Amino acid sequence: MTVVQRPVRAAGCVLWRRAAGEDGLEIALVHRPKYDDWSHPKGKLKRGESALAGAVREVAEETGMSCRPGAPLPTSTxxxxxxxxxxxxxxxxxxxxxxxxxxxxxxxxxxxPSAARHRLTQERDRPLVDALLAALHLA
Structure with missing residues (x-):
């Protein structure tokens, strides 16, 4: 009998701010010393926590920023x-x-966005930059 493991549920944000320059925005990436990687702020959900609430909480915990969530972006599995x-x-x-x-x-x-795409450690995180630009109608 094969036991199917339920996925670990997590959530995060592609955090951005308006900026001068050709792209008009900047994306925040965080460095986690435990993994020595660069990623978007994210983390595991607490019991009973909605994904959106968890995403906003993780942004605050990892970046110190309060944020205004917008469009959903692709889910990473x-x-x-x-x-x-x-x-x-x-x-x-x-x-x-x-x-x-x-x-x-x-x-x-x-x-x-271009520098963020290059700095991200995991290939799976890079398409989220393009998804953000599309969601903001900048792609």
Whole structure:
């Protein structure tokens, strides 16, 4: 008998802000020292927490920013630590706050979409940049 594992449920945002320059916006990426990777802010949902509430909470915890969530973006499904994981994403505009390094995230960088695409460690995170641009009608 095969046991089907329920996926780990997580959520996050492609966090952006308006900026001067050719793209008109910047995307926030976080560096997690535990994995030495660059990613969009995301994390596991708490019991009973909605995906959108979890995404907004994770942005606040990892970046120090409050955000205004917008369009849903593609869901990412992959295997992490031998278990299936499903991460729901939203576009979210940063509206206030300031980053303070913590145990989970030691750096935050605001990058142009092109630079963000190149900095992301996981290939699966790169299409989210294009999905954000499409959602904002900038693609």
């Amino acid at each position: 992959y295997v992490a630590n031998g278990r299936p994981k499903q991460v729901r994403y939203w576009a979210a505009e940063a509206v206030a706050g300031a980053f303070t390094p913590n145990n989970e995230v030691d750096r935050l960088e605001w990058l142009t």
